[in-house]
Amino acid sequence: MTSTVFSWIWSESxxxxxxxxWADLEHPPPGAEYPRLGQVLYAVPLxxxxxxxxxxxxRLVAKPCAHILRIQSGVSRPAQPNAVLERFYKSRTFPDVKQLEGLSKQLDWDERKIQRWFRLRRNQDKPTILKKFSESMWRFAFYLGIFIYAIRHLWVSPWMWDTKECWYNYPFQPLSPGQYNYYVAELAFYCSLMLSQFTDIKRKDFNIMLVHHLATxxxxxxxxxxxxxxxxxLVMCVHDVSDIFLEAAKLANYAKCQRLCDGLFVLFSMSFFLTRLIIFPFWIVYSVLIESWEIIGPYQSWWLLNGLLLVLQFLHVIWFYLIARIAIKAIFKGKVSKDDRSDIESSSEEEVDANGRNHSSRGLNSKDASHNNGHPKVNAGDH
Incomplete structure (x- = not known):
């Protein structure tokens, strides 16, 4: 039974x-080695x-840098202690109209006051600017480091300049140490992102990001x-470029460097469009779909891999739509606008009373705590 399942999973067809x-791949040329799945699985414990x-x-790098840049934790104003509302909050953080009426009668509080309590209580559970700065700095450091490593390896590789080299003599292509290290590092990083996504700052595109990590x-x-x-x-390198500018723009935003943030966001938008909507589909996906078909022909796992590439491209289109919305707002407002994936509320959040009327607190428009002093949150297209 086990051998049957194993042979089905590792079907040569x-x-x-x-x-x-598989027997053809068991004896590589002297001094060469072909990839084996067991090698890359080391990335899971890694x-x-x-x-x-x-x-x-x-702790040792990001927080000291935040201290130098005078980035504070930005702890939200705590909600007034109330046992009844706290018990309700554990089951539901956004009470509806009927629940507001019931709590108002039970506590003899105005519904407006109860709404304000829930807003403050939700903000207590949101991550601080210091936490967001530390998260972005970690990603910036990784993307920058891994991109430098990748470009040094790819610069002397013939397939970077002629993608048909990806398919000549396939699959009898020896594994180089640079390729192995690059693959293991990227796979370990994305596995860690998938795990930490459940504890990191939760954004509106949580499900999209989960699909992205799984597909990657x-x-x-x-x-x-x-x-x-x-x-x-090539695929991994192309994806890392724009992320460098994205995380750098976030860091500038949290440090309240508005002009630097806007400039980096422009670079991010341009690099995202160039790498993920031009180079990726018309250079890399074209090579995997067309050039590989012409040189080696299609087979079953070939269809699966191309399907995964097309899933990523579909996500790129969605993210660029979000980025474009921010860019359009920036044209009219003169600065990068609030991201549609904003992940934190502030005391300026618009409230809706029991009659459905909007109430803006003191005329402020931002929902994100990081918008203080005119500095928006930048996190569209993150992966």
Whole structure:
């Protein structure tokens, strides 16, 4: 039974092009090695080490940098202690109209006062600016470091300049130490992101990001298993470029450097459009779809990998739509506007009373605590 399941999972007709068997890959040339799935699985326990490294980085590097930049924790004003409302809050953080009426009668409080209590209580559970700064600085450091490592490796690789080199003599392409290190580092990082996503700042695109992480992990793993490493390194490198500018823009935002934030956001928007809507679909996806078809022909796992690439491209379109909305607002307002994925409320949040009327607190428009002093939150397209 076990052998049957194993043979089904590792079916040669699924993983390999026609007329090629696993036995053909067991004897690489002297001094060479072909990828084996067991090698990249070391990234799973390594992801725990990445999480530990992140905690150390945030404590020993990010927080001291935040102190130098005078970034405070920004602790929200606490809600008035109330046992009844606290019990209700544990089951529901946004009471509806009928629940507001019931709580108002029970406590003899005005509904407006109860709404304000829930807003303040929700803000107590939201992450501070210091936490968001530390999270962004960790991602900025990783993306910058891994991109530098990748570009040094790819710059001397022929497939960066001629994508057809990804498919010549496929799958008999030796594994280089640079490819292995790059793959393991990226896979460990994205595994750690998927785990930490449940404890990090929760944004409106939580489900989209979860799909993104799962698709990325699957893409990295599958491309390694069937030795599509050359195309895989190009995909990962292209995705890391815009993230560097995104996280840098966030850092400038949290440090209240508005002009720097706006400039970095422009660079992020341009790099996102260039790499993910131009280079990725018309260079890399084209190579995997068309050039590989012409050179090696399609096979079962080929269809799966192309499907994963198209899922990523679909997500890119969604994210660029969000980015474009921010950019359009910036044109009219003269600065980067609030992100539609804003993840924190402030005391300026618009409230809706029992009759459905909007009440803005003191004329402020921002919902994000990081918008104080005119500094918006920048986090669209994050992955």
């Amino acid at each position: 699924f993983w390999l092009p026609g007329n090629i068997t 992801s725990v080490g990445v999480l530990v490294l992140r905690l150390l980085f945030e 992990i699957a893409l990295i793993t599958f491309s390694y298993a069937n030795n599509m490493l050359r195309a895989g390194t």
